Each structure stands twice: as structure tokens, then as C-alpha cells.
Amino acid sequence: MRIGVLTGGGDCPGLNAVIRAVVRKGVAEYGHEFIGFRDGWRGPLEGKTMPLGIPEVRGILPRGGTILRSSRTNPFKVDGGVEKVKANLADLGVDALVAIGGEDTLGVAKKLTDLDVPVVGVPKTIDNDLGATDYTFGFDTAVNIATEAIDRLHTTAESHHRCVVVEVMGRHAGWIALHSGLAGGANVILVPERRFSVSEVVGWVESRFRTDYSPIVVVAEGAQPAEGEMVTQNAELDAFGHVRLGGIGQWLSDQIEKATGKESRAVVLGHVQRGGTPTAFDRVLATRFGLHAIDAVHEGDYGKMVALRGTDIVRVPLAEATAELKTVPDHRLDEASVFFG
Amino acid sequence: MRIGVLTGGGDCPGLNAVIRAVVRKGVAEYGHEFIGFRDGWRGPLEGKTMPLGIPEVRGILPRGGTILRSSRTNPFKVDGGVEKVKANLADLGVDALVAIGGEDTLGVAKKLTDLDVPVVGVPKTIDNDLGATDYTFGFDTAVNIATEAIDRLHTTAESHHRCVVVEVMGRHAGWIALHSGLAGGANVILVPERRFSVSEVVGWVESRFRTDYSPIVVVAEGAQPAEGEMVTQNAELDAFGHVRLGGIGQWLSDQIEKATGKESRAVVLGHVQRGGTPTAFDRVLATRFGLHAIDAVHEGDYGKMVALRGTDIVRVPLAEATAELKTVPDHRLDEASVFFG
Amino acid sequence: MRIGVLTGGGDCPGLNAVIRAVVRKGVAEYGHEFIGFRDGWRGPLEGKTMPLGIPEVRGILPRGGTILRSSRTNPFKVDGGVEKVKANLADLGVDALVAIGGEDTLGVAKKLTDLDVPVVGVPKTIDNDLGATDYTFGFDTAVNIATEAIDRLHTTAESHHRCVVVEVMGRHAGWIALHSGLAGGANVILVPERRFSVSEVVGWVESRFRTDYSPIVVVAEGAQPAEGEMVTQNAELDAFGHVRLGGIGQWLSDQIEKATGKESRAVVLGHVQRGGTPTAFDRVLATRFGLHAIDAVHEGDYGKMVALRGTDIVRVPLAEATAELKTVPDHRLDEASVFFG
Amino acid sequence: MRIGVLTGGGDCPGLNAVIRAVVRKGVAEYGHEFIGFRDGWRGPLEGKTMPLGIPEVRGILPRGGTILRSSRTNPFKVDGGVEKVKANLADLGVDALVAIGGEDTLGVAKKLTDLDVPVVGVPKTIDNDLGATDYTFGFDTAVNIATEAIDRLHTTAESHHRCVVVEVMGRHAGWIALHSGLAGGANVILVPERRFSVSEVVGWVESRFRTDYSPIVVVAEGAQPAEGEMVTQNAELDAFGHVRLGGIGQWLSDQIEKATGKESRAVVLGHVQRGGTPTAFDRVLATRFGLHAIDAVHEGDYGKMVALRGTDIVRVPLAEATAELKTVPDHRLDEASVFFG
The missing domain is CATH 3.40.50.460 (Phosphofructokinase domain)
Structure with missing residues (x-):
């Protein structure tokens, strides 16, 4: 398979760890090849790509930011955007996408899956406000x-x-x-x-x-x-x-x-x-997300997002990921309030 | 109530955060008073105490180690040890104990509870090998x-x-x-x-x-x-x-x-x-453990240990805590092995 | 001797390291005793003191800020301020002062020395802009x-x-x-x-x-x-x-x-x-400043300030300390400009 | 000019900062070009080279180790070693060398200069034991x-x-x-x-x-x-x-x-x-060493080493660099001994 990878929205420590894990396992275990899309969804939209193989992911685990760069581009807000994305994926021979991002990026992923573009999502929000996962890296x-x-x-x-x-x-x-x-x-x-x-x-x-x-x-x-x-x-x-x-x-x-x-x-x-450099917790979480995302792609389990539940990585429908903002519940605020004053 | 607190076994970043949370909430919310037992179970065994109030816990949140010091003393391995512990607790007017420690310390806590000493446990192991909780601080x-x-x-x-x-x-x-x-x-x-x-x-x-x-x-x-x-x-x-x-x-x-x-x-x-100083993750976990432990004491829910499940703090029987060593399962090792070589 | 210590002006990582070194050497080597003046010059002005002995300086080496607190109070700008300082020093039986501070604090020290108050200065400015020393801690x-x-x-x-x-x-x-x-x-x-x-x-x-x-x-x-x-x-x-x-x-x-x-x-x-905690460089520099400042006091060499020259600690007149702002010279800016653009 | 750069001996945080500064200033200010010799003196000895231009030095400032790698090879201990070095330098059109290293590496540099190989040295020892400079980076x-x-x-x-x-x-x-x-x-x-x-x-x-x-x-x-x-x-x-x-x-x-x-x-x-990553002090020192070393090369001032004196970077003969081990003097030990016990 030939698999595209992109990162969208605000950057987060751990994005490079996901990319590295996806590529390392995809190449070593499944024999897939990869193509990097630059600047989030602008990559597939405008055909902006970069090579993405073992050499490109070497040494990036401890580095903040994203070697694929990012943007807030939304192909659904561009005239003929979705068609361009599909055409570019076809031209480049891309069989599936791994989309790493937050609510917006995964919302696009969800809608594209509904239009038969095979996508697996990896959740990312530094604010930890995605409902479908216990924690997000960053x-x-x-x-x-x-x-x-x-x-x-x-x-x-x-x-x-x-x-x-x-x-x-x-x-x-x-x-x-x-x-x-x-x-x-x-x-x-x-x-x-x-x-x-x-x-x-x-x-x-x-x-x-x-x-x-x-x-x-x-x-x-x-x-x-x-x-x-x-x-x-x-x-x-x-x-x-x-x-x-x-x-x-x-x-x-x-x-x-x-x-x-x-x-x-x-x-x-x-x-x-x-x-900057992610903590160990974020590196481990991001790495595990990447390893499980490439498994999902390999199994053709599209329209899913990887998520943390307790200590396990699970898959949930992309729709769930964006359904609800996970805010701080009252009992957690009350718990903390003993220290006020 | 008058509540004793002790820390046993190897030290862990986060012990002081537990002690502080227990005391801060116990004093501010429940009006309890506290007494510190020094050097783990040697404290109640030999009547080694120190004052433990708001002034003593000020500024200790970011500090490693334990202000109560620690030891590996086991009153069950000392002639007449359990009787001495009971007598000292009675003499000091101690109504309940919060015991912070690993397998050994909590094992003693379990056995003492069976002998009608009211104890609530807080799990501690830097190795993360206690089965009853997703993670331990440190x-x-x-x-x-x-x-x-x-x-x-x-x-x-x-x-x-x-x-x-x-x-x-x-x-x-x-x-x-x-x-x-x-x-x-x-x-x-x-x-x-x-x-x-x-x-x-x-x-x-x-x-x-x-x-x-x-x-x-x-x-x-x-x-x-x-x-x-x-x-x-x-x-x-x-x-x-x-x-x-x-x-x-x-x-x-x-x-x-x-x-x-x-x-x-x-x-x-x-x-x-x-x-040294605990990470934010460990400070939050240890603080929450402390807040929930004092709740358990206040409610008279003895023989229990606090534990992390997903993002929630729960209570489990002390017996569970020491039942089984939580080792790394095969699937986690296999997951990691893609990076070998 | 009975020696007062104060810290004035903006705080700097390393202040506590100076205080500790002054007290540790003063007590252990010379048998002096110490009194802490709180809030910079407000301390001697208003007689605000705190105990300052071996127990008070224990564990403060790695801690930022100053246990003596600070202020920008200037006794020369207070009616009868200098007389009050002198009277308070006499009442408290203080034989000499160690004043740790920047341009303003040391300026007061200089003027007090001219009025026969025995002071030794330790330079402190986070901006590194004191001319008389190669570097200041912080x-x-x-x-x-x-x-x-x-x-x-x-x-x-x-x-x-x-x-x-x-x-x-x-x-x-x-x-x-x-x-x-x-x-x-x-x-x-x-x-x-x-x-x-x-x-x-x-x-x-x-x-x-x-x-x-x-x-x-x-x-x-x-x-x-x-x-x-x-x-x-x-x-x-x-x-x-x-x-x-x-x-x-x-x-x-x-x-x-x-x-x-x-x-x-x-x-x-x-x-x-x-x-926050000082770097090793600042801890060593601040410690050495403190050790040399108490030597100066012990020798009665007042009106001086300790300073770093190369790798040596030297003494310079307090007047020099405040004579000139040490700004970045042209050659250092030109040296750096190769990286611009 | 075409200038070779090499790093010898044990690695130190800051080596990459020197390399970057040498290349950045050499290219931007003087229009020189560079060639990297790998593995210390083994590079010129065996003709092991790598490209060394602006792209190669990008992003290396905060990275520990040396992109040129290192070794303890000494061409004077290899039969015909010096002749091979000279021949390789001639073949590669190298006009001058910047040698970054400790006593051994600079000792070789000194002897080569005596044999008309144009070398400028940059001192490096994590132990800070080179007499000719106040401090070494690392x-x-x-x-x-x-x-x-x-x-x-x-x-x-x-x-x-x-x-x-x-x-x-x-x-x-x-x-x-x-x-x-x-x-x-x-x-x-x-x-x-x-x-x-x-x-x-x-x-x-x-x-x-x-x-x-x-x-x-x-x-x-x-x-x-x-x-x-x-x-x-x-x-x-x-x-x-x-x-x-x-x-x-x-x-x-x-x-x-x-x-x-x-x-x-x-x-x-x-x-x-x-x-690992150098401290700010080491990055600044290493960068300034690099900037001054390329100046020396540009001016043809060979046989010299850059050194720190107070806050200035100066040049000293390579011979000085290796003349004497800078050990801790008695007065510095005595100064510290007040804290013993």
C-alpha cells in the first residue's frame, strides 16, 4: 500500500512521534510505503508532498512540532476542494490516509470517509478536550x-x-x-x-x-x-x-x-x-497511537480514530471524536477547591 | 478525629504531595487533626511521631522524598509488635491511619485492619507494578x-x-x-x-x-x-x-x-x-490520591486503598492491592518490538 | 560579632545561596552570629527582623527568591530614615551589615558607609549590567x-x-x-x-x-x-x-x-x-560571593563589594559598583550579527 | 578558501555549536567553503569526509555530540601518518584546518603546524583542565x-x-x-x-x-x-x-x-x-569560539587557539594550550571546605 500522512491544526508535542511510529511499523512490519502531505489538508488539496520514509523519521521522536508542517485549511470550504483532494490522491496513487489532528482535522476526515476516502484518524489537542479519549498527547x-x-x-x-x-x-x-x-x-x-x-x-x-x-x-x-x-x-x-x-x-x-x-x-x-520536546508520557502515548493507527489502516478499518481508555489503545468511530467537547466536570473542580484561598 | 499518617518502603516522588493533600483537606474541610509517624511502621511501633499540620505541609508539594521519612520495618516481624502498635495508637489518641506505601506497607495495613486497626491505604511503587491501579505516582x-x-x-x-x-x-x-x-x-x-x-x-x-x-x-x-x-x-x-x-x-x-x-x-x-521533584502527572495523581484517602477515612471506609482507573479515583479492598504483581504483558512488549534493531 | 543581612531590589535566583554561605562560614569559621533584616532596607529602617542561623539556611541553596524577602525602600528618601537605621542597628547590637542588592541597594550601602555604618556589599542584578563585576548571579x-x-x-x-x-x-x-x-x-x-x-x-x-x-x-x-x-x-x-x-x-x-x-x-x-532554582553557575557564583563577603566583614574591610574577575573573587569599592551601567558593547553585537537574517 | 573542520577526543556538549558558528560566519562573511572531516584526525588521515555547508549546520546548535563524529586517532602514531594527512589535504584542496579538541587533538594540531600545515585550534575538555582558557564549553x-x-x-x-x-x-x-x-x-x-x-x-x-x-x-x-x-x-x-x-x-x-x-x-x-543539549553558557561560549576561530583562519593566524579570558575571546599559541593541566588550586578547595561535615 501507499499511505499518505498529514498533520492539521495547532501543533502539539508528540506529532513527530506519531509520524515516526506510523512509518516505522508500516515499513518494517507491513512493507507499506509512505508519502508526506505538507500543511495539513492543504497537502492533499494542492498536491504538496514530501518524501516520508525511514530516513525522514530518524531522530524526530524527541522533537516538538511536525516535520509535515500544519495549517487550518479545510477542503470543504474551498470550491471543488473535495474533488481536488480525490484527484490528487488518485494521481499520487495513495491508497489511504492517516490524518493527525483535532476537532477540525478529524471532522474533515469524517466527511471524507463518508465520501469513500479511506482515512484513519489520530486525535490531537493540547487542551485535552476530545471526548472519545482519556488523554491526548501534548x-x-x-x-x-x-x-x-x-x-x-x-x-x-x-x-x-x-x-x-x-x-x-x-x-x-x-x-x-x-x-x-x-x-x-x-x-x-x-x-x-x-x-x-x-x-x-x-x-x-x-x-x-x-x-x-x-x-x-x-x-x-x-x-x-x-x-x-x-x-x-x-x-x-x-x-x-x-x-x-x-x-x-x-x-x-x-x-x-x-x-x-x-x-x-x-x-x-x-x-x-x-x-519543544514532549514528555515521556506524550512520547509513549503518541508512539502507541501511531502504532495502532497503522494497524487500523493495514486492516482496512477506516473511519476510525485511535483513542486511549485506561491503559489500552482502542478504536472509536471518527464521528464520536468530534461529537462533544470534553470539559472539566464539576466534581473535578470541587475536588480542587480545597486548595483555594 | 485524630489521624496518623505514615510512609513506608522505598521513597517515591509524590509522597509529600499525598501527605499535603490529606492534611489540607482533613483540616480545612473536615476539621480533623493529624499526627505524623516517622519512618514507616517504625513510627507507630516505637511511638516516633512529629507534628503534622498546615505549617508542616507548606511548600512540600514539589519536593521529592517524604518529610515523614521511611523504613522497611514490619511490626508483624517484631515480637509483640502488633500489640505495641495498638498500644501506641491508643496512647496517642489516634482514631485512624493513612498508610502510604507499596506491597509490604499495604500488606501490614491489610493485616492490621483485620485486627480492627482502622487504616486507609495509598498505593506507592515507583515500578508501577501494583495490579489494582492503572498507575502509581513516582x-x-x-x-x-x-x-x-x-x-x-x-x-x-x-x-x-x-x-x-x-x-x-x-x-x-x-x-x-x-x-x-x-x-x-x-x-x-x-x-x-x-x-x-x-x-x-x-x-x-x-x-x-x-x-x-x-x-x-x-x-x-x-x-x-x-x-x-x-x-x-x-x-x-x-x-x-x-x-x-x-x-x-x-x-x-x-x-x-x-x-x-x-x-x-x-x-x-x-x-x-x-x-527529586515529581512531574506534574505525579503531583496531580498523588494529590488526588490524598484527597480521596482522607474522604475514605472521614467516611470510616477502612481496609480500602485508593486507586486510579482511567481518569477516576476509586476505592478497592486492600487485599486486592497486594494480590498480584502487575507485570508487563506480552502484547505491550510485542507492540514495542517493532523498534528493535 | 553580630551581623545583619538583607536583600534589596528585584529578586534573583541565587540570593538564598549568598545568605547561606555568609551564615555557614560566619558561624562555623568565625563564630559570628547573624540577624536577618526583612524586606531590604525596610528591615533596618523599621526594625523588621527574623532569626538567621544554621537552621534557617538549611535547604535554601537550590531555592529561588529570598527568605529575607525584599523591597525597594530607600532610607535616604524617608524623613529621619538614616537616623532610624542607625538607632535600630544600635538597639539590636548589630556590628556590621551584609547588603545584597543592585544599583539602588548598593547605593544606599555606599552612602551609609560614608556615614560610618559598616557595610559590605554583594552585587545582584539579573540584567548583568553592573560594571564592576564580570557576571552577577541570576x-x-x-x-x-x-x-x-x-x-x-x-x-x-x-x-x-x-x-x-x-x-x-x-x-x-x-x-x-x-x-x-x-x-x-x-x-x-x-x-x-x-x-x-x-x-x-x-x-x-x-x-x-x-x-x-x-x-x-x-x-x-x-x-x-x-x-x-x-x-x-x-x-x-x-x-x-x-x-x-x-x-x-x-x-x-x-x-x-x-x-x-x-x-x-x-x-x-x-x-x-x-x-525558581538557580543554575549551577549561579549557585557557585552566589556561594563564592557569600564566602568572600563574610571574609571582608571579618577583616573589617567595609565599604567594599565582592566581584568576579575572570575566575577570581575580588573586592572593589562600593562606589565603583554603582558608577556605571555595563551595557552591551558594539563589538559583541557585531559579533552576533552574522546570524541575523 | 577551502577549510576543513574536525572534532577529536571525547565528545562535549557544544561541539556542534562551534562547527555551526565556523561555517555560518565563514560562508556569510568571508565566502569560504568547508569540508567536514569525520572521526577526528582519522578524517584527514584516511580521507573520510562529509559535506559541510549551511544546510548541514542547520538546527545543530542545541544538539549534543558532534555531527562530524570523533575518534582518538593520532596520525603521528601511524606509519607515514603525517604524509598521508598532507597528501589528503592537498588532494582535497584544503587550505586550512579548524581542529576542535582537547590536549591530544590540539597536540597533534601543534605538531602539524610546525610542519607547515595551517591549523587553528578550538579547545574542548569537559573536565575544564586546559590551562590556557578560563573555561571550556561542555x-x-x-x-x-x-x-x-x-x-x-x-x-x-x-x-x-x-x-x-x-x-x-x-x-x-x-x-x-x-x-x-x-x-x-x-x-x-x-x-x-x-x-x-x-x-x-x-x-x-x-x-x-x-x-x-x-x-x-x-x-x-x-x-x-x-x-x-x-x-x-x-x-x-x-x-x-x-x-x-x-x-x-x-x-x-x-x-x-x-x-x-x-x-x-x-x-x-x-x-x-x-x-545532550548544552546549557546556554556552553552554547554562547562554543559559538563565540567558533566565530573567533574562523576569524583567525581568515587572517592566516595559524598555530593559535582561541581561549576565554574573563569575558573576552583571545588567541593563544597552541603550545600554551597543552603546556599544563589546570588543576583545582588549594585555595578553591579550602574555600569549599567550610561546607564539609
Whole structure:
């Protein structure tokens, strides 16, 4: 078989580990050959390819990002896009695709499968918000990077009797905030799933200031206050629709400074969270996803996505993958709230 | 209530996170008070205690080791030991115990519960070999440390056209070797669960040497060759029954050097793997274990151990915890073997 | 002797290492005793003290921040401040002071020495901009943190064909930008010492985009464009006079996006750079500074500051320490410019 | 010009940074072209070459090891070796060489220069024992790796009331032991420069055990006891003349266990210290060495080596480089000894 591989959407530590595992097992165990499509779905759409064999995947396991590059191109939003994809796959003699991506990328994969394009999906979201799998790779790396930053911020906050507000990724789901907040010993954790009361946050911050220690507030970029404050006024969107620096973290830090009369600093971790070498957990998960994805292709089990359940890798229909956003449930927030204040 | 806490057996990154979570929630949510028993079961046996309140657990979340210290003392192996434990608990007014430890520590907990001492267990094994839980804390940290070491060894191996044999922890179960070997891109992974053929290993090593890259062999300290070689002759045991440096890693490296005529070096990671700050994964897991353990105590649900199943914390009978060693199953080894050679 | 110790100004990884070395050597070798002044010069001014002996300095070597806390209080700017300091020192029986801080803290130390208060100084600035010493501790840690962030950003930038602008500390001197830019393989390094041309930066960025790799621009927070652009309009100052998020990094990223038509992202590392455990270099330097500072006190050699020259610790007059800002010289910038574009 | 580059001797983090800087500046600023010689002096001896241009050096800055590989081949120890080197250089049209290496490699460079082969040297020794330069790259990385290991070992040692003996690199000079011991808060630091008394070490260890903390002993692999104990009996040499695991660290740990009756564990860090990504300090130093080395070649200033003096890169005669081993001076050991015990 001749199999195409592509990576779509935001990059995640572990993408290269998936690619490597797919190719290593596909070549060594099944004798398949591979072609790399560049820039997500733009690759099949525009016929942008690169060689993808054993030499290309050598040494990429510990490297962040994706050697195939990525984009947010959606062939269903391009005139005649799907036909072009099919024609390019036919011209290139591609028998099946492995599509590695998040909700959008796998949504395209789902629709293409319905149109008889043979695709197997590998889930990827740094936010860990895909319902069909216990964890996605990249999440553990992001949480570790955020935790290490929080560790560092404790000492500088305490030395200056300051509050520090750390804004982490998570526009719709607060998993990174929850896990890095727990791991970093934050005094307050704010997530998009539950609107927060500024005055309650200020109360927790003040209670912490009464000790010799300093408050650390971890806030997901998508968290919102409950009290009708116009946070959006200083959270401008850039040309690409992303929240600018000067978002919720800075805004909340300002509110804390005003309400408490003590210094507060905002730190926005930003893209640092998604780059660089994956943790061991993410390398193992991504590698296992890749090994199982190529098995699915080899068996002709298309329209499926690999997923983690407990310690097992299973296959689920692509439709499931994109059915529902996995947000932080109430019981996990309540569990964490014992550390607030 | 007045609750005693102890940590037994080998130390693990995450022990302090458990202690902190137990105390923080016990004090803040339930109004309990705590007493620390030092040195594992020696604490209740000899009445060795330390204060354990909010001040004592402050700042310990990111710290490795255990502020309560540890030991391998077993009151059932001491004359009148159990009676002394009971008497000390009564004298100190202790209503219940949280025992954090591995097979041995939890085995004592089980037997004490049968004798009406109220205990809740928290599982701990850096080797990840307890059957009743998907993962134990400390394991993820050990795997990351080993993986980072393997990352470093790749470049020095290649610069000198050498083989490097990395000996990691795992006397009876090969989980650390399997995960760090996968994450580190090892060419050979050897575990206690499957005896290895030296000539097969040499074959894999030689096949790797034919590229411009160098072989990295990851071997669990408990792995054994199949061919009747006398590995024990240079793996002396020390006064405390532990395998000395100069164990399987060095022995295998020697065999490789002899068989291939190329340089091979052994690196024994040793205690570095179990010390130091826990990863975010382990801090979150340990914290959640602690929060759920104090809930169990509060509810009087003794004779239980907390455990991870998927993403949930559940309770299982202590008896289950120690029933069976969780070794690496065949399908996980076979899955990994595509990278050998 | 009874010796007071204080830390003033912004915190730096390594402060605790200095404190520990001063106390360990002072107690063990000279039999002195110590008193900790809290919050920089506010300590002697207001008589805010804490015990400072062997138990207090145990375990603090690897910890960021300062156990003595800090402030920017200047007794010379407080009515009767100097008299209060002198009276408090007399009341507490303090024979000499070790003052650890930057330009401001050491400036106070200098003036107090002129008024017969016996002080020895230890230089501290994360920006490495004190002329009298080759390096200050904290700088190496900040550079390593920034470099690790840049390493991570390369892969995410490349995966998305984006430019990333990394804003690092350095309001008046570009040492952190220069060293982290060199170490991280940046394509552009911008420092306060040399105004930059936006169009030249855009040219370097575009030249990099023509390869398959992505531009990384490292900019010191104090760098300024040469072309009369009003960067100040979106770099608001907060109530404490610090540059807000939304400073030069975000501004430059916007210019690049407009000029190139390609995505650009800004990352502002902020306080993460100054927190957390010091590197080995900083621990050794800070420890040696502390050991030599207590020697100076013991010998009654007041009005001096310890400094690094090559591999030696020497003493220089406090006056020298604050005489001149050590900025990045032209030849160092020219040396680095071969990597631009 | 056509310039050859080679790396000889043991690998060091930073070698690739030197190679990259040499090539980047040589191509961009001077228009030279480059040829890579593989495996140290074996490259010119046997005509083993590889292409070395901008594409080959892309992305190698953060990578440990050397893309040119290395060896300990000495053309002066091969019959007709020097003539072969000269003939190969002539055949390949090589006008000059940049030789990156330690005492041996630079010794060959020196002798070749005397025979009219134009060579510029770049010093490399992970042990930091070259007299002509303040620091060599690789050393800072090794010290940081050892320090991080020591940080980790503190907590496990304390949890078990154990002593831990950490054996670090340094056969003839104790710089790594001194710096990592200081940075890691070791209680004992033993170096090759000063024979140690086992009973004195035991005294320090016992004094530490009387606190609630545990002793950490850092010992350079080349350190030796003073009392006539036969340490060599269990420090076998392997076929390549290197000390085996089971060297001084294990031996000393055994002595401590016997003398104190407390558990002691040895950890031998080994090759982990020399692999992997360089620290920022080493990347900057290595890059600056490379930039200055190509300047020297361009100016025809052969027979020289670049060196660090304070914060400046200077040139010194190759003869100086190999004149004397830079060992740890007495005053540096005495300075550190305040922390012993």
C-alpha cells in the first residue's frame, strides 16, 4: 500500500512521534510505503508532498512540532476542494490516509470517509478536550511546562509580597489550568467551565496574603468573570482571531491590584506551552497511537480514530471524536477547591 | 478525629504531595487533626511521631522524598509488635491511619485492619507494578528522568560509534524500561518478564551499527539472559540485599563489546530515578490520591486503598492491592518490538 | 560579632545561596552570629527582623527568591530614615551589615558607609549590567530559562510558518537578549543599546521565511525602534512604573505581521525568568560571593563589594559598583550579527 | 578558501555549536567553503569526509555530540601518518584546518603546524583542565547535569537515612566535583588533586547523620584515598583503558557503610554528564569560539587557539594550550571546605 500522512491544526508535542511510529511499523512490519502531505489538508488539496520514509523519521521522536508542517485549511470550504483532494490522491496513487489532528482535522476526515476516502484518524489537542479519549498527547507536556513556570513564580512572588496571575492555554476547556494549578500549588484556579466572581478571587488572594506566602492565581485564557465586567474591552482579537496578550490574565491582575492595594503581576505563558520536546508520557502515548493507527489502516478499518481508555489503545468511530467537547466536570473542580484561598 | 499518617518502603516522588493533600483537606474541610509517624511502621511501633499540620505541609508539594521519612520495618516481624502498635495508637489518641506505601506497607495495613486497626491505604511503587491501579505516582517521574538520560546518551554514543547500555530500575517488572525505552527511542528494551537472548541482542546492536547511528540498549535491573550465562557472578549483593553496581547492565555491555568488537559503555541510573521533584502527572495523581484517602477515612471506609482507573479515583479492598504483581504483558512488549534493531 | 543581612531590589535566583554561605562560614569559621533584616532596607529602617542561623539556611541553596524577602525602600528618601537605621542597628547590637542588592541597594550601602555604618556589599542584578563585576548571579539562570523557551518556540513557529517574537528582560542593557538569542539560535536580536530599524528587521524575517524554517526574533523589553514609530502608545506603565504586557514584543510582532503578510506571535517571558532554582553557575557564583563577603566583614574591610574577575573573587569599592551601567558593547553585537537574517 | 573542520577526543556538549558558528560566519562573511572531516584526525588521515555547508549546520546548535563524529586517532602514531594527512589535504584542496579538541587533538594540531600545515585550534575538555582558557564549553553542562542529580539524591537519601556517594567525571582534575558539589550542597567533595582520608570522610558523614539530614559525598572518578587502601583492586580497567563501574564511588560507599553501620549508596553518573543539549553558557561560549576561530583562519593566524579570558575571546599559541593541566588550586578547595561535615 501507499499511505499518505498529514498533520492539521495547532501543533502539539508528540506529532513527530506519531509520524515516526506510523512509518516505522508500516515499513518494517507491513512493507507499506509512505508519502508526506505538507500543511495539513492543504497537502492533499494542492498536491504538496514530501518524501516520508525511514530516513525522514530518524531522530524526530524527541522533537516538538511536525516535520509535515500544519495549517487550518479545510477542503470543504474551498470550491471543488473535495474533488481536488480525490484527484490528487488518485494521481499520487495513495491508497489511504492517516490524518493527525483535532476537532477540525478529524471532522474533515469524517466527511471524507463518508465520501469513500479511506482515512484513519489520530486525535490531537493540547487542551485535552476530545471526548472519545482519556488523554491526548501534548497535554502532559503543556501541563509540565506550565507547572515548572508556576514553581518558578512562587519564589519571586513571595520575595516581593506580590500576587502573580498565570494565564495558561484553554479557550473552551480548563484542563491545563486545572492540572497545572493542582501540580503547581496554585491558590486559585479559574476555568472557562465556571464563571468566576472577582470578589471571591480577591477574598482568596487576601486570605493568602495574611500568611507569609504569596498568592498564585492560575487562569485559563477562556475563563470569564461572572459579574458583568467587560473583560473583552482589553482583550483585542488579532487578524487571525486569537486573543492578544492583554487578555484575561492581565485584566484580572489589574482587578486584584485595585482591590487589594498590593502588587500583582500577570504572566501569559502563550506559545511556550505548545513547543519543544514532549514528555515521556506524550512520547509513549503518541508512539502507541501511531502504532495502532497503522494497524487500523493495514486492516482496512477506516473511519476510525485511535483513542486511549485506561491503559489500552482502542478504536472509536471518527464521528464520536468530534461529537462533544470534553470539559472539566464539576466534581473535578470541587475536588480542587480545597486548595483555594 | 485524630489521624496518623505514615510512609513506608522505598521513597517515591509524590509522597509529600499525598501527605499535603490529606492534611489540607482533613483540616480545612473536615476539621480533623493529624499526627505524623516517622519512618514507616517504625513510627507507630516505637511511638516516633512529629507534628503534622498546615505549617508542616507548606511548600512540600514539589519536593521529592517524604518529610515523614521511611523504613522497611514490619511490626508483624517484631515480637509483640502488633500489640505495641495498638498500644501506641491508643496512647496517642489516634482514631485512624493513612498508610502510604507499596506491597509490604499495604500488606501490614491489610493485616492490621483485620485486627480492627482502622487504616486507609495509598498505593506507592515507583515500578508501577501494583495490579489494582492503572498507575502509581513516582513512575512517571522515574520514566521522565530515564528518558532524559537516554536522550543525552544518544548523542555521545553516536559521536564515538559506541553502544550504550542503560540500566534502569525494575527488579520484577519492566514498566520503567518499557516506557523510557519507547520514549527514548531505544533500539533494544529488555525486561524481567521475558528472558533475552544475548545473540539476538547482539544482532540488533550490529544492525544498528550498520547505519550512521548508534545502538542504545535499555535494560531493567531485573532482566536476565536466557542462555544460561552466569550473570550473577558479577552482580554481588550488598549487605542490604540490593544489587550492586556492576549488575546486568555492565555484564551485557561487556558481552556486546566482546561479540561486536566495538566499544560499549554501561550507565546505571540508580537512585537518581527516584529522587527529586515529581512531574506534574505525579503531583496531580498523588494529590488526588490524598484527597480521596482522607474522604475514605472521614467516611470510616477502612481496609480500602485508593486507586486510579482511567481518569477516576476509586476505592478497592486492600487485599486486592497486594494480590498480584502487575507485570508487563506480552502484547505491550510485542507492540514495542517493532523498534528493535 | 553580630551581623545583619538583607536583600534589596528585584529578586534573583541565587540570593538564598549568598545568605547561606555568609551564615555557614560566619558561624562555623568565625563564630559570628547573624540577624536577618526583612524586606531590604525596610528591615533596618523599621526594625523588621527574623532569626538567621544554621537552621534557617538549611535547604535554601537550590531555592529561588529570598527568605529575607525584599523591597525597594530607600532610607535616604524617608524623613529621619538614616537616623532610624542607625538607632535600630544600635538597639539590636548589630556590628556590621551584609547588603545584597543592585544599583539602588548598593547605593544606599555606599552612602551609609560614608556615614560610618559598616557595610559590605554583594552585587545582584539579573540584567548583568553592573560594571564592576564580570557576571552577577541570576543572569545565567535567566538566560537558560529564556533559551529553553526559544528552543521550544522554534518547533511551533516552523510547524505553522510563523514568526515568533520573544520579549525578554533588559530595560537598559541587552545582555539577556544577546546571550539567549545567541544560545537559542535567534535570527534577530534587538537590545536597548542600539535602536533598530523595523524595515531591516522585516528584511531579516522575510529572508528567513524563504527557507523552510521560521524566524525567531529576540527583543529586550527596553529595545526601541529607530524610525520614530510611537511604540510608547501601547506600552502603558502600571501603577508601579513597570512596562505592561503589550510592550515592545507585541508591537514589533504586529509590525512584522503587517509588513510580511505572515502570522507572527509575541511571547513575553516576564517574571518566569527571575524565579525558581538557580543554575549551577549561579549557585557557585552566589556561594563564592557569600564566602568572600563574610571574609571582608571579618577583616573589617567595609565599604567594599565582592566581584568576579575572570575566575577570581575580588573586592572593589562600593562606589565603583554603582558608577556605571555595563551595557552591551558594539563589538559583541557585531559579533552576533552574522546570524541575523 | 577551502577549510576543513574536525572534532577529536571525547565528545562535549557544544561541539556542534562551534562547527555551526565556523561555517555560518565563514560562508556569510568571508565566502569560504568547508569540508567536514569525520572521526577526528582519522578524517584527514584516511580521507573520510562529509559535506559541510549551511544546510548541514542547520538546527545543530542545541544538539549534543558532534555531527562530524570523533575518534582518538593520532596520525603521528601511524606509519607515514603525517604524509598521508598532507597528501589528503592537498588532494582535497584544503587550505586550512579548524581542529576542535582537547590536549591530544590540539597536540597533534601543534605538531602539524610546525610542519607547515595551517591549523587553528578550538579547545574542548569537559573536565575544564586546559590551562590556557578560563573555561571550556561542555563543562557548564556537565556541572548542571551533576547538580541536578545531586538535588534529586538529597531527598531520597534523607527519606531513608542513607548516605549517597555520587561519582562524577574528572580523572585528573576535580573541577566538575568541586562545582557540582558546591552547587548541590554536598557535605564532602573529593578531588584527584588532594588525597583524602577515609576516616576524615567518615567523620564528616557521621556529623551530618547526627542532624535530620543525610550526607551527600561528591567524588571525582580520579580521587584517591591517602591511607594506602587498595582502591585499585575493584576498579578494573576495561579493554579501552577506562575505569569500570565499581570504581572509587562504590568503594568509598562500602567503606562508609562499614564504618558507620548506616546504609550508603553509590551513584555513578557516567556518560550522562557528557551527552545532550548544552546549557546556554556552553552554547554562547562554543559559538563565540567558533566565530573567533574562523576569524583567525581568515587572517592566516595559524598555530593559535582561541581561549576565554574573563569575558573576552583571545588567541593563544597552541603550545600554551597543552603546556599544563589546570588543576583545582588549594585555595578553591579550602574555600569549599567550610561546607564539609
